[in-house]
Amino acid sequence: MLEFLTRPYMMAFWFGAFTAVSLPLGSMLGIWLKPSARIVAALMAFGAGNLLSALTLELIEPAFVHQGFWPISIGCVLGGLVFVGLNAALENSGGYLRKASTLVAHIKKHKREKMQALLSKLSQVDILRALPPEDMHHIVPSIVERFFKTGDIVFRQGDPATSLYIIENGRVRVQTADTGGDQKTISELEDGQTFGEMALLWNEPRSATVECLEDTMVWEIHAQDFSALTASLPRLRDAVTKLAGERRAGNQAMGLMDAQEWKSIAIKNIHEEDVRPSAAEMSEVMHKEGGGNAALSMWLGIFLDGIPESLVIGASMIGKAVSPALIGGLFFANLPEAMSSGAMMKKQGHSTGKIFWMWMSLCILTGIGALIGNVTFHAVPHHLHAVVEGLAAGAMLAMIAQTMLPEAYEHGGWLVGILTVFGFLSALMFRAMA
Secondary structure, three states: OHHHHOOHHHHHHHHHHHHHOHHHHHHHHHHHHOOOHHHHHHHHHHHHHHHHHHHHHHHHHHHHHHHOHHHHHHHHHHHHHHHHHHHHHHHOOOHHHHOHHHHHHHHHHHHHHHHHHHHHHHOOOHHHHOOOHHHHHHOHHHOEEEEEOOOOEEEOOOOEOOEEEEEEEOOEEEEEEOOOOOEEEEEEEOOOOEEOHHHHOOOOEOOOEEEEOOOEEEEEEEHHHHHHHHHHOHHHHHHHHHHHHHHHOOOOOOOOOOHHHHHHHHHHOOOHHHHOOOHHHHHHHHHHHOOHHHHHHHHHHHHHHHHHHHHHHHHHOOOOOOOHHHHHHHHHHHHHHHHHHHHHHHHOOOOHHHHHHHHHHHHHHHHHHHHHHHHHOOOOOHHHHHHHHHHHHHHHHHHHHHHHHHHHHHHHOOHHHHHHHHHHHHHHHHHHHO
C-alpha cells in the first residue's frame, strides 16, 4: 500500500492536492475572518509575484534552455488564447461572480454597452447632436428609464418643462388645446422619436399634452440635471447658449454634425470612470444573479484557473523532484482567490458547508489533474513537452494578468507593486535554498 501511495503519479496527486488545499482553507478564512478588501489584495499581489517567479524559474527557463524559443513561445500563446476564450465563455454564464475583478469587468462591459446604445439614440436627437459629442459621456449617467401605461399623460399643456423624453418602445400622441378647449392632434410618435426637447433650452411651460396610446418605455433627461452639467462644463454651456439662440431665430438644423460621426466621437470619449461600478451596483448584481447556476459557474471558473497548474505540476515532476518554488507559488496564488470567492458566495446566501465542499472538490480534482499530467506527458517527446509547459505557463500568465493583478490593484493601490516584488523574491529565495 505504501509503495502504491509513493509511486511517481501518486506523488504528483499529493503535491497537486496540496497546492489546492489553500482553496478550501482560503474560502473558510474568507467566511470566518471577513478580511478587508485591502488585505485580500495584499495577499493576491504577493501570490501573483510568487507565481510569476515560479513560472519563470521552474517552467519557462528550463524549457527555453533545453528546447529553445519556439516550442515554449508557441505553447504560451496557445495557452493564453485558450484561457481567455474559455474564461469569456464562463463569464457569460455567471463565472464572473467568482472574483471581484471579474465582477467589476462584467459590470463595466455592460455599462459601456448600455452607454453606447444610449449614445446611439441620442445621436438621432438634433438638439443633442448640436452639442459637443466629447462631453456627452457626462450626460448619459443622468438619463433614467421610465415606464408609462396606456392612457397615461406624460405631461399636460401648460405644465412646467422639466424633461426631454426619448421613446424606447411604445407610441404617444401629441395634442394641443385651442381657445375653446378642444384637443387637436399634432402628431403621433413611436420608437426612437423624442418629445419635450425645449425643456433643455428654455424654462417655459409645455406647449402640448402628451398621452400614451400604448404601454411605453422612455428614456428621460431631467432639465435640472442637464443644467447642472452645463454649469460645470463651459464648452457645453456655450454650445447650449448658442443653440438656444439659433432655435429662437428659427434655425432648426443649423451646423449639425452627421449622426454617425457624432455617435462615433461620443462613444470614443466614454471614460473609464464613466463605467466603473459602485459598491451598490456590485452588491445588487451579486444578490440578483448569485443563485445556484452562478455558484456552479464560479466553481467552473476556479476549476478553469486550476487546470493548467494541475497539469503542469504533474508534468514538472517527470524524472525530477517537485519544485518547492512552483508548489509554494501555486499555494499562495490560490489562497487569496479562495478568500475572495468564499466571502462573495457567503454574501450570496450559500451555506458554509456547501462552500467548503465545493472548494474541497477542486482540491481533489487538482490532485487528479496533476496525476493525469504526470501519466499523460511521461512519454511525450521533449520538444512537445516544452509546448505543453508553455501552454500551462501561458494560461497561468493570462490568469494572473486578467484576474489577479487587476483585483489586487483595485483594492490595494500602491501597496500592490512592492508586495508583488516581495512575492517574486520569495520564490527566488526558495530556488536559492534548494
